[in-house]
Amino acid sequence: MKNIANILRSVSDPEIPVLSIMDMGVVRDYSIQASGEVLVKITPTYSGCPAMDMIAVEIRAALEDAGYQSKVELVLAPAWTSDWITEEGRAALEKYGIAPPLEASADKRALLDDERIVKCTNCGSTNTKMVSQFGSTACKALFKCIDCLEPFDYFKCI
Amino acid sequence: MNNEQLIINNAVDKAVLADYITMLSDNSMILGHRLSELCGHGPSLETDIALTNISLDLFGQVRMYLQYAAQLKDEETTEDTLAFLRYPNQYRNVLLVEQPNTDFAYIIARQFFFDAYHALLLEELKQSTDETIRAIATKSLKEVSYHQRFSSEWLKRLGDGTDISHEKMQAAVDHLYPYISELCEASPLELEMQATGIGANLAQLKAAYFERVNSVLEEATLTIPENKWTQSGGKKGIHTEHLGYILADFQYMQRVYPGMEW
Ligand SMILES: [Zn+2]
Numbered sequence: 001m002k003n004i005a006n007i008l009r010s011v012s013d014p015e016i017p018v019l020s021i022m023d024m025g026v027v028r029d030y031s032i033q034a035s036g037e038v039l040v041k042i043t044p045t046y047s048g049c050p051a052m053d054m055i056a057v058e059i060r061a062a063l064e065d066a067g068y069q070s071k072v073e074l075v076l077a078p079a080w081t082s083d084w085i086t087e088e089g090r091a092a093l094e095k096y097g098i099a100p101p102l103e104a105s106a107d108k109r110a111l112l113d114d115e116r117i118v119k120c121t122n123c124g125s126t127n128t129k130m131v132s133q134f135g136s137t138a139c140k141a142l143f144k145c146i147d148c149l150e151p152f153d154y155f156k157c158i
Numbered sequence: 159m160n161n162e163q164l165i166i167n168n169a170v171d172k173a174v175l176a177d178y179i180t181m182l183s184d185n186s187m188i189l190g191h192r193l194s195e196l197c198g199h200g201p202s203l204e205t206d207i208a209l210t211n212i213s214l215d216l217f218g219q220v221r222m223y224l225q226y227a228a229q230l231k232d233e234e235t236t237e238d239t240l241a242f243l244r245y246p247n248q249y250r251n252v253l254l255v256e257q258p259n260t261d262f263a264y265i266i267a268r269q270f271f272f273d274a275y276h277a278l279l280l281e282e283l284k285q286s287t288d289e290t291i292r293a294i295a296t297k298s299l300k301e302v303s304y305h306q307r308f309s310s311e312w313l314k315r316l317g318d319g320t321d322i323s324h325e326k327m328q329a330a331v332d333h334l335y336p337y338i339s340e341l342c343e344a345s346p347l348e349l350e351m352q353a354t355g356i357g358a359n360l361a362q363l364k365a366a367y368f369e370r371v372n373s374v375l376e377e378a379t380l381t382i383p384e385n386k387w388t389q390s391g392g393k394k395g396i397h398t399e400h401l402g403y404i405l406a407d408f409q410y411m412q413r414v415y416p417g418m419e420w
Contacts (some may be wrong), residue, residue: 047297048218076222077293079300133304134208138215142204158300 004030004038007066011058013051015137018096021055025084028075038063038070043080046138046158082139082157097121099143099154120145121152130154170354176230177250178351179291180240181393182283183223184251187241188401189272190216191408192259201262208308209265215301222294242412246402247395250345254337256392256400263316263323263330270309271334274370275341275363277302282358291356310374317378328380335383340390342367348393 008030009022021027021042029041040059044052056072063070082101085093090100099118117126125147133156135142140153193213200206224237231240255272259265280302283295316327342364344352351357372382391397411418 044218044297046215046218046301047222047294048214048216050214076290076297079293079297081300132204132208133308134204134211136207138211138218138301142207156304158304 003066004032004063004068007062007068008040008059011055011062013045014054014058015051016093016096016098018092019085019089020092021059023086023089023092025080025086025089026055036069038068040070040072041075042072043075043078045080049138080158082155085155093155094121097152098140099152101155101157118143118154120148120150122150123148170356172230174347174350175288175356176227178347178357179223179227179230181250181345181347182291183220183227183240184249185255185272185276186216186223187220188249188251188404189255189268190214190220191404192255192257192268193265195259196265205262205312212269212305212308215298215305219294219298219301222297226290226294238412242409246397246405249397249401249405250347250393250395251397251401252337252340252392253389253398254334254340254392256398256404257334257337258400260330260333261326263326264334266309266312266316267327267330267334269305270313270374271338271371272341273302273306273309274374275338275367277306278363278366278370279358282363286357287355313374313380314378317375317380324379327378331375331380332383336387336389338371339388340392343390343393345393 005022008027009020011021012019013021013024013026016024024045026042026045027040028043029039031039033039040063042052042055042059052074056074059072060070085101093100099121102118118128118130119126120128120143122145125145127146128143129146131142131144131151133141135153139155139158141156142151143154144151190213193209193216196206197210197213198206200209220241221237224240227240228235228237254268257264257268277299280295280299283291284299286292286295313327316323317331318324319327342360344360348357348360352359375382
C-alpha cells in the first residue's frame with residue numbers, strides 16, 4: 001500500500017505541476033481489490049476543473065507503469081475543501097509562486113467584505129491587494145504586491 | 159471519465175427525477191453559454207476572466223447533473239445527448255438566462271438576479287432527500303458564493319458610480335426585472351419534486367429572494383422597478399427567440415458531426 005501511495009504521489013495537477021494530487025487532497029481513497037486491480041477515488045477541486053480527466057488518465061498510466069491495473073472513480077461528497085491541502089502542499093505552492101489558501105470556511109467569508117492578508121510570494125510583503133477574485137484557473141484569485149509590484153496568484157479558500 | 163460512482167435514487171420515478179435534474183442544469187447551461195460568448199470580449203481582462211471562470215463553474219455543475227440524469231435514463235442517453243440533442247421546446251431554463259449580452263450592465267444584472275436565486279436554491283437542495291443532488295448542491299454552493307459576490311459588487315459599483323453607469327445599470331435592471339418572478343414560480347414538475355422532499359420549496363424561497371435582491375438594489379442606489387407585469391414560459395418550454403440562436407451555436411458540432419469527441 002505504501003508503494004501505491006508513492007506512485008500516486010508522483011502524479012500532479014497538470015496546471016500546478018509542483019503539487020502532488022496526494023498533497024492537494026484530491027485522492028480520497030485507494031485500495032487493492034480482490035481482483036488485484038487498484039481502485040482510486042478522487043474528488044474534483046472545482047466542479048468545472050478541466051484537469052480532472054487528465055489526472056485520472058495520469059493515475060492510470062502511473063499505476064500501469066508499476067504493473068497495476070486500475071480504475072479511477074470520481075466521488076462528489078464530501079465536497080473538496082482547500083483545507084485538505086497538506087502542509088507540504090502549501091509549502092510547495094508558495095515556493096512555486098502561488099500564495100497558499102489562508103483559512104477555512106471561505107464560502108461564508110466570501111459573502112462578507114472580508115479583507116484577508118495574503119503574503120507576496122516574491123518579496124514576502126503583506127502589503128498586497130486583490131485584483132480579481134477570479135484568476136488564471138478556477139482555483140485561483142489574482143493579487144498584486146504594492147511594495148514590489150509583482151502580480152501573483154492566490155489559491156482560493158473554498 | 160465515465161465511471162463516476164453516483165448514488166441512484168430508487169424511491170421515485172426515475173424518468174421524472176431525470177427531468178427535474180435536467181431542468182436544474184438547463185439554467186446553468188444556457189447562462190454558462192451566454193457567459194462563454196464573452197470569452198475574449200470582456201470589458202477588461204479581469205472581468206473577462208471572471209465571467210468565463212463563472213461559465214466554467216456552471217458547466218462543471220451541468221456535467222454533474224447531466225451525468226446523473228443520464229444514469230437514470232435509458233442506455234442511449236448520455237450527458238452529451240441531453241446537452242446537445244434536445245430541441246428548444248425541451249429546454250426548461252427560465253427566460254432570464256437566455257437574454258443577450260446587451261452591454262456590461264445587462265450582463266451584471268442578469269448574473270446578479272440569477273446568482274441570488276441560485277445560492278438560495280442550492281442552500282435548499284443541500285437538504286434534498288436525494289443523496290447525489292445533495293452532494294452536487296454542496297459542491298456548487300461553494301462556487302456560487304463567489305459568483306454572487308462578484309455580481310453584487312459590480313451591481314453596487316455601477317449603480318452607485320457615475321451618472322452614466324447609474325443610468326445604464328438602472329436601464330438593465332428595469333429591462334430584466336420582469337423576468338425574475340419566473341425563477342420562483344414552481345412548475346408542476348417542481349411541485350412534484352418538492353412533495354417528495356427532493357426538490358426545493360420555491361414558494362418559501364421567493365420571499366427570501368426578493369428581500370435579498372431588493373436590499374442589494376437599494377444599496378446600489380437603484381430604484382426597485384414596480385413589478386407590474388412579468389415574463390415567463392421557459393419552464394414550460396416556451397422560449398424567447400434568443401434560445402434558438404443559442405442552440406444553433408451550442409449544438410452545431412454535434413448536429414454536423416454526430417457523436418464527435420475531442
Ligand atoms: Zn512583493
